[in-house]
Amino acid sequence: MSQSNNLLGSNINLVKSHNLRAILLSLLHDGQVSRVELAEKLSLSSTTITNLTAELLDQGIIVEEHIEITEKRRSVGRPRRMLQLVPSARFAIGVHIGVGLFRVAVTNLFAEILFSKIENFDFSTSPEEVIAAIIGVIEHLLKENNIDRERVIGVGVGASGLVNYKKGINVLAPRLGWENVPIQHLMEVHLDLPVCVDNNVRAMALAEALFGVGRGVGILAFVYGRIGVGSGIVVNGHVFRGSGAGAGEIGHTTIIPRGGDTCTCGNTGCLETLLSEPIWIREAENLAEEYPNSLIAAYLNENDERSTIEKIFAAARNGDEHIQQFIEDRSCYLGIALANLVNVLNPELIILGGMFAQGSDLIAPIAEAKMREAAFAGLGQTVQLETTSFGWRAGITGAAALALTTFFYQQTETI
Ligand SMILES: [Zn+2]
Secondary structure (H helix, E strand, O other): OOOOOOOOOOOOOHHHHHHHHHHHHHHHHHOOEEHHHHHHHHOOOHHHHHHHHHHHHHOOOEEEEEEEEOOOOOOOOEEEEEEEEOHHHOEEEEEEEOOOEEEEEEEOOOOOEEEEEEEEOOOOOOHHHHHHHHHHHHHHHHHHOOOOHHHEEEEEEEEOOEEEOOOOEEEEEOOOOEEEEOHHHHHHOOOOOOEEEEEHHHHHHHHHHHHOOOOOOOEEEEEEEOOOEEEEEEEOOEEEOOOOOOOOOHHHOEOOOOOOOEOOOOOEOEOHHHHOHHHHHHHHHHHHHHOOOOHHHHHHHOOOOOOHHHHHHHHHHOOOHHHHHHHHHHHHHHHHHHHHHHHHHOOOEEEEEEHHHHOHHHHHHHHHHHHHHHOHHHHHHHOEEEEOOOHHHHHHHHHHHHHHHHHHHOOOOOO
16 A cells, blocks of 8 residues: 555545644644635645535544634624634554664644553564564554544554654664564555554654644754664654755764774764663672662662663662762763754754653753863754653654654655
């Protein structure tokens, strides 16, 4: 199945489809909009707007509300008919493939999660088996929740590493050992739904631009740290992927020119060798061994439900000076990486996700100060730094946003 428009379940022509999507995107951005406003904003005739909105009303995708607008100096209210999206009219499916786990979610048209499921897989599992398991979970969620497949606009998959969005191929995921996995094809042959695939951090950036803290922002970057470190860039609502699908790979920029640790990519001294969660855990364990009476040693030895990275942040918050110093040093490196990003991209907004958001009270102030100090000619002064709107849901929300953009709100890529 190609990435054709299945918005209305029929073979509609491209111009019409383009106009329909422009209307949907306007309604998403602006909430309630009148036909007159739509015609003005989209430079379409009122007849075209009337016809297209009639079709969307008929499909139940939008509703019309009569709103009393009381203007100043007018004692009598003037009723206006405003249009708005019905978020539950259609569904999207988001799939986040992480390292050793995947999450699947069914969302509404606002990428709000309605149902979700998480499953682990071990590294001996083949990519084909993982994809088969994902398909099984999708089928299960649809069946269990009585979701009519006709109302599902498509599936978005956020995968780790290098992803060719146009071909739907996970070109390289070093942490999983995956090479040239045709995720889109493997899923579409078994699911009667269109599928699109992109890098998972890029998908998170898109979710912020459409539904999160990045709404209305022209240029934004999402910087994510967990098992690896990466970034996603969105320019005027469009994901910037680069010429070879590699834009935003800041985790593999060299920070330590000589003597740095070896990275999973094969180089040494990459940013990722300083800032990823496994590295922080290893360093915290070293500190615990060196200072056996410290808070970090005590926390790491405790057998509770907290993850190791949570224990590390808790030790710093509760006064462990060694772990505080470590986090401060590493946050400085993050600040340098952000300053480099600012110099290349000059974004309005940078959003931190993953462990950078989880420990943002400790990490962000240091990283922000360094970014503002190190960026060129005051560029660092104007950029805004925020944490993700979606917490642990960033991955699946991003994947759903990818499906919603590809199959519902946008017609073509312009960058
Ligand atoms: Zn690397």
